[in-house]
Amino acid sequence: AQSVTQLGSHVSVSEGALVLLRCNYSSSVPPYLFWYVQYPNQGLQLLLKYTSAATLVKGINGFEAEFKKSETSFHLTKPSAHMSDAAEYFCAANTGTASKLTFGTGTRLQVTL
Amino acid sequence: EAGVAQSPRYKIIEKRQSVAFWCNPISGHATLYWYQQILGQGPKLLIQFQNNGVVDDSQLPKDRFSAERLKGVDSTLKIQPAKLEDSAVYLCASSLDLAKAMGQYFGPGTRLTVL
Numbered sequence: 001a002q003s004v005t006q007l008g009s010h011v012s013v014s015e016g017a018l019v020l021l022r023c024n025y026s027s028s029v030p031p032y033l034f035w036y037v038q039y040p041n042q043g044l045q046l047l048l049k050y051t052s053a054a055t056l057v058k059g060i061n062g063f064e065a066e067f068k069k070s071e072t073s074f075h076l077t078k079p080s081a082h083m084s085d086a087a088e089y090f091c092a093a094n095t096g097t098a099s100k101l102t103f104g105t106g107t108r109l110q111v112t113l
Numbered sequence: 114e115a116g117v118a119q120s121p122r123y124k125i126i127e128k129r130q131s132v133a134f135w136c137n138p139i140s141g142h143a144t145l146y147w148y149q150q151i152l153g154q155g156p157k158l159l160i161q162f163q164n165n166g167v168v169d170d171s172q173l174p175k176d177r178f179s180a181e182r183l184k185g186v187d188s189t190l191k192i193q194p195a196k197l198e199d200s201a202v203y204l205c206a207s208s209l210d211l212a213k214a215m216g217q218y219f220g221p222g223t224r225l226t227v228l
Binding site: 004009034041044045090092100101104106 | 218
């Protein structure tokens with residue numbers, strides 16, 4: 001069965017510091033991979049997606065993620081954190097039934113001054 | 114372009130009562146999803162529609178949950194009777210089609226509290 005693991009339920013960084021949110025997937029078939037962001041009391045917003053084209057994917061708000069098949073990883077990064085990046089981030093994968101997503105448990109990003 | 118609309122945004126009920134949630138997807142999106150997001154967890158798919166047909170409802174507790182999308186546009190999700198463990202945010206999402214590469218677009222969710 002497909003699963004998505006997000007290491008670290010809470011991550012805290014200083015404003016201007018590098019953001020690194022980790023995501024690993026388990027699947028014998030290379031999946032389509034997604035990162036979503038959820039602000040308080042809002043739905044999920046798509047940040048970026050990997051669909052077997054370029055392994056380095058650029059998304060909105062300065063985020064990017066790199067697909068590494070050898071490590072079964074799809075970590076999310078941003079060079080310089082901003083206070084407005086504070087939110088919950090979810091990694092999701094799709095390998096099976098058409099468009100059915102499996103989500104990780106989420107990582108809450110805190111940005112401090 | 115208007116996003117996915119959901120109502121109500123918040124609902125508080127007592128256990129054993131019934132409740133219904135409504136979703137209006139993005140115009141032209143054939144695929145509609147209902148997710149349950151329990152506090153501290155990622156969303157879990159309850160049911161997936163393609164137009165007005167069910168594609169996947171394997172994780173829907175059918176003894177108490179039901180959903181319909183009669184005209185292939187709006188959808189309603191019902192819980193009857195509600196249990197304490199149904200307290201969660203219910204998210205509706207839509208996508209253009211079933212293709213795996215399609216991103217899903219989420220509504221703001223309905224926060225249900227069962228007392």
